[in-house]
Amino acid sequence: MDNSFLSSHRSHSTIWFDGRNIGRRNGTGVQYYAINHSNVTRELGYSTAWLLESMEGYSSLSIVSRIIAALLSRAPTISNMFQSVWGDAFLANDLYRVAHLHYRYHKRLLRLTPLSPPDIMHWTYPLPLFMEGCQNVVTIHDIIPLTHPSLTGIDPTRFRRILSSLIESPVHFVAVSETVRNQIINLLSVHPDRITTLYQPVEFSKQVRNSISNAPRIAPADSFVFYGRIEHRKNIERLLEAHALSGTKTPLILIGPDGDDRPNYKPYGSSSQVIRLPWSNRFSLLRTLQESKALLFPSLAEGFGLPIIEAMSLGVPVLTSRGGVTEEISGDAAMLCDATNIVEMANCINILDQLSENDKKRMIKAGLERAKFFSSNLYKRNISSFYEKIKIYPSNTIL
Template sequence: MFNNSSKVAVSQTEIWLDGRNISRSGGTGIYYYASNHRSAIEKIGLQTAWLLEDTTGLPTYPTFQRAIRSICSYPSPISTASFQSQWGKAYLSHDLYRIAHLHYRTHGRILKLRPAIPPSIMHWTCPLPTLIEGCRNIVTIHDLIPLTHPDLTGIDGTRFYHLIKNLIENSVEFVAISETVRQQMLKFFSLSERQITTLYQPVEFDDGILEEIKNAPRIAPPDSFIFYGRVENRKNIERLLTAHALSQTNTPLAIIGPYGDDEPDCSPKGPTSTIIRLPWSKRLSLLRTLLEAKALLFPSLAEGFGIPIIEAMSLGTPVLTSKGGATEEIAGGAAYLCSPTGDITELVQGISYFDTLSPEEKKSIIQKGYERAKFFSTLHYTEKLKEFYFM
């Protein structure tokens, strides 16, 4: 059964975070979540460490040896001594996450780790088929799209469901990054209300970062429309392109990001439609494009949070996004909402609306965005995080 008695005093606490995504090139949504979460933990005076499976220059197990270890439920031991990785203090277990996935695929069971000295809290930044014994395990759930919209992702919904169910059976606690995701968890799984907590992601740009953004190399014309993120059908890309053409706007649309589970056709859908397709860009240049954009167009079909919405509002850029679900929740009344399906007229009208905004209307929208963005400040997040860990 779920037991919350493992909460400990601040002075005793070291919190480990999995490094499953922290070393991935280019950075993913979970990469930024993990990095920001670690910074927030340290802001409340706690020690952190990454649990890494490999680092540059350290060998991995051969495929055959990895398979044998997974079948025999024999993961590599976690190093007893920490080392300084490029992301901060870390412990190493060779091939940990690959072995864990092979073990789960073979046995259908969570791989249990037994470090010589476990942390006070192990916070997994996404669901993984491994846990640490002797400490409090917390798992962040970013979305339930494999269950709510299985046609929009390449993730196996059945395997995903059983992994979450097995984690629940192993008495973990969950963090949902939006109330939408929390309610979906309560709908799909048998768990108590107190076993899952909503902790919204922090989004904030301090003065130093803002100056770097303003001076970053420009990759798209100012006053363009912008969409950024993984470019896949879940993001409603082809519908967005069609609406852009139907609006007959002369404002270019920059679509920035790598392809995801599929590759929608990003060609213009009309003779007056100008599309700028950038598969990838450096983070600061991306944010400069967002800062200088006429509006963010984000009519996604399914999200767990929708971080571009708050990043745009934080930078003073108007936002168009989808009615319903996490996108409407995160926008909090400060965005132009349209239906992501059905009659495309709403999306066309939204694009035209931002094309013809008066200076007074634009100023009002930007101010509403700034006010909404304050809710996602680092200070607000650290206060909620400390309360979650220790109160």
């Protein structure tokens, strides 16, 4: 089919995205996903907009007003379109807070009925909401509250109930890895035709690479690096113990905000040098990664594992966990270890610390090749195909 026809067809198709996570501090993974995904969708020629619940200059509802709206199943009114810092947007004051209160009281989704709904409403995270008059798409990044309930503060019972309510509605789901897709199919009995895997795009343009090279240096080069939320799910304490056990003199840089469970990140030995940095400027963080000896990412549970491919894209060797999402995403291009075996992890750190130039080049080459699977062009093709397929079905059809 002619590309100009497709572009014209897309320009008349509207897709809204929830703005639940895009304004949050510390750059959550869902935030990056939502912004990157909307940018790609807009580049493909679709008309896109955000559905926000708050903005500067507008007062939030009082808690009493939220409770009344929730009890009466009264969704906030959706404003006329306006220009936000993220692009075209609509405002539904306190929508997501009201929706969660509504679900607490009624155990069912809050239904929105805009006067002019989009063709597709894409919820970038499972929320207790459904929009009438259009196709609803929900991205599920992981189901860690169900597979590893001890590793997250999310209530697994409530999480399962929300997912079950969405499954009972005419919603199509997106997973960001095959591992998560299979977990959803098996644990939640979702028909395979109702869930599509769309990996996240990871690619650094020439302009971004220049910005990385010119960013302020925040840590010593040739260090080991971990970045992400500092929490038990990321296996921080075992990583620090393995780093000390390895006897390496190479510092370990930990970059990221503290998680709610605040694991102990003090060094385990006098010879182990650990440098703790808060969440940093994006380009400075990536410069630290690019100049590092290796990324150490032995996480216990992930939905995608973005740092793995970011490191590979920048020519950095990777150590990550054997099995699950991390092995799927890294392919054959990373060094894998049992995330619960501190001795094995320490041995892997030693190997990375003493890599020969040939072995380092081999790992970097394999990583760069693996990173091509997550290119923006491939992601665009997959997104375009997905949205065009979704639009074929009536909006009240459960695929």
